[in-house]
Amino acid sequence: MLIKKPADVASSEITPKRAYLSRRTFMAGAAAAGASLLAGRKLLEMGSPAQVVEAGAKLSTVKGPFGTDEKLTPYKDVTTYNNFYEFSTDKDGPAALAKDFRTRPWQVKVEGLVQKPRTFDIDDILKLAPLEERVYRHRCVEGWSMVIPWVGYPLSSLLKQVDPLGKAKYVEFTTILDPKQMPGQRARILDWPYIEGLRLDEAMHPLAILCVGLYGEALPNQDGAPVRIVVPWKYGFKSAKSLVKIRLVEQQPINTWNQAAPSEYGFYSNVNPQVDHPRWSQKMERRIDGSGFFASIKKIPTRPFNGYGDQVAQLYAGMDLRKYF
Amino acid sequence: MTRVGWLKLAIFPLCLAPLGLLVWKAANANLGANPIEAITHSTGDWTLRLLLVTLAITPLRKLTGQLWLIGLRRMIGLFAFFYGCLHFLTYIWLDQGFDVHSMAKDVYKRPFITMGFTAFVLLIPLAVTSTRKMIQRLGGRRWQWLHRLIYVTATAAIVHFTWAMKKDIHRPIEYGIVLAMLLGYRVVAWARASTGNQPKRVPEVTGIAAD
Numbered sequence: 001m002l003i004k005k006p007a008d009v010a011s012s013e014i015t016p017k018r019a020y021l022s023r024r025t026f027m028a029g030a031a032a033a034g035a036s037l038l039a040g041r042k043l044l045e046m047g048s049p050a051q052v053v054e055a056g057a058k059l060s061t062v063k064g065p066f067g068t069d070e071k072l073t074p075y076k077d078v079t080t081y082n083n084f085y086e087f088s089t090d091k092d093g094p095a096a097l098a099k100d101f102r103t104r105p106w107q108v109k110v111e112g113l114v115q116k117p118r119t120f121d122i123d124d125i126l127k128l129a130p131l132e133e134r135v136y137r138h139r140c141v142e143g144w145s146m147v148i149p150w151v152g153y154p155l156s157s158l159l160k161q162v163d164p165l166g167k168a169k170y171v172e173f174t175t176i177l178d179p180k181q182m183p184g185q186r187a188r189i190l191d192w193p194y195i196e197g198l199r200l201d202e203a204m205h206p207l208a209i210l211c212v213g214l215y216g217e218a219l220p221n222q223d224g225a226p227v228r229i230v231v232p233w234k235y236g237f238k239s240a241k242s243l244v245k246i247r248l249v250e251q252q253p254i255n256t257w258n259q260a261a262p263s264e265y266g267f268y269s270n271v272n273p274q275v276d277h278p279r280w281s282q283k284m285e286r287r288i289d290g291s292g293f294f295a296s297i298k299k300i301p302t303r304p305f306n307g308y309g310d311q312v313a314q315l316y317a318g319m320d321l322r323k324y325f
Numbered sequence: 326m327t328r329v330g331w332l333k334l335a336i337f338p339l340c341l342a343p344l345g346l347l348v349w350k351a352a353n354a355n356l357g358a359n360p361i362e363a364i365t366h367s368t369g370d371w372t373l374r375l376l377l378v379t380l381a382i383t384p385l386r387k388l389t390g391q392l393w394l395i396g397l398r399r400m401i402g403l404f405a406f407f408y409g410c411l412h413f414l415t416y417i418w419l420d421q422g423f424d425v426h427s428m429a430k431d432v433y434k435r436p437f438i439t440m441g442f443t444a445f446v447l448l449i450p451l452a453v454t455s456t457r458k459m460i461q462r463l464g465g466r467r468w469q470w471l472h473r474l475i476y477v478t479a480t481a482a483i484v485h486f487t488w489a490m491k492k493d494i495h496r497p498i499e500y501g502i503v504l505a506m507l508l509g510y511r512v513v514a515w516a517r518a519s520t521g522n523q524p525k526r527v528p529e530v531t532g533i534a535a536d
Contacts, residue, residue, distance in 0.1 A: 081359060293356070
């Protein structure tokens with residue numbers, strides 16, 4: 001496997017953030033490896049457990065692999081331009097409507113074809129493996145893209161905890177169903193709850209992460225708090241948010257967008273400039289990186305597997321990616 | 326000045342306000358994460374809204390008996406065309422960067438672009454023949470027939486809007502309902518007129534000549 005050189009400077013360091021100093025102090029106290037453990041404990045000391053790791057709380061991270069030196073999308077854009085239909089179909093809707101979304105208490109059931117099914121408390125998830133900063137490109141099926149410093153660890157770290165059985169071929173992810181808190185779920189725009197799926201080998205790939213934060217802090221609610229997946233070589237909708245259930249199954253799951261419009265959104269949905277969406281081209285993308293209005297006029301070419309072909313192309317060897325789009 | 330004159334003087338800047346707001350927001354880097362998308366949506370929305378206002382004038386004047394309202398129609402219709410031009414320009418310049426090859430493919434391959442393009446192209450003859458001279462040259466009846474193209478444009482615009490949506494089409498449907506009401510009014514008025522239980526129609530063109 002090819003491990004690219006990570007970015008020299010952690011994005012959290014070059015990004016001006018509020019309460020920056022406190023984070024510095026915080027980081028000073030944590031050794032690089034195993035920092036998350038320490039961090040969890042330290043956070044618990046700092047305040048009531050109900051608040052400490054909710055949206056915006058600082059997380060201590062180590063630098064992860066697969067970095068990129070592309071310009072980061074500003075924090076403001078990552079947190080105000082969101083596709084999160086559970087709250088709203090307007091891009092600026094989730095930021096406001098998810099403000100009071102409760103992410104504690106929170107549990108994630110991991111079940112299905114596994115040796116040791118288990119329900120994880122969110123605070124256990126945060127401590128399961130060292131939290132890494134993973135700077136990934138994020139390509140939306142709509143034709144825009146971002147570069148986001150996620151915080152998380154390989155999804156495989158979680159899946160190994162439950163010992164998948166040999167029969168398990170796919171992993172199904174379910175987002176919370178809570179129309180009281182999620183106004184978008186009161187309309188049948190999609191068939192709630194939101195379901196996504198990956199092949200088991202995709203889910204076990206080191207690029208696929210279980211994500212609990214971005215920009216060095218706990219996930220903002222509108223970005224899928226408290227826990228989501230990030231699968232950077234696929235269109236953004238594959239990276240399911242606010243997870244409550246992960247099931248290992250034998251049959252290919254029916255993911256929500258595929259069910260809604262099978263000719264437009266496939267199960268795989270790997271980023272592929274050669275396969276257009278039936279209603280728009282996927283050859284180019286508009287990068288949202290805070291470079292200003294005129295710079296954003298120029299689109300950039302979309303790369304196969306969102307530029308992660310070296311890492312993931314072999315997963316699809318021999319497959320017709322036009323058929324399995 | 327006449328009543329229509331004063332009203333036009335007030336409505337003119339009102340019709341420019343959406344553009345003003347866009348420019349002001351752009352100058353203050355306040356168009357959100359994806360400014361070009363914001364501009365595309367705003368100019369598209371206003372094209373459609375003004376098309377519907379234009380189409381509302383005939384029913385309004387007939388229902389209220391305020392026949393002078395016709396004097397507003399040309400200006401508002403031309404503003405619809407103006408925003409349509411901005412919407413089109415946003416697409417060819419800001420979105421496609423004048424890439425003729427990619428645009429030609431888009432128009433050919435993508436029904437929602439084809440539909441939007443059709444809607445826009447059909448507005449051009451209406452804008453061109455909006456002057457008093459052109460009305461006289463064409464003659465009222467022919468002019469009126471030509472300008473019924475706006476029904477096609479407005480319908481195509483709604484379809485364009487619907488097909489551009491990923492999934493949530495409640496907004497195009499809302500606009501569609503308004504359009505259906507405006508066109509429905511005409512169908513009913515026409516049916517009544519042809520069965521003869523409607524007072525004589527007010528000729529469309531006299532109002533324009535009088536403004």
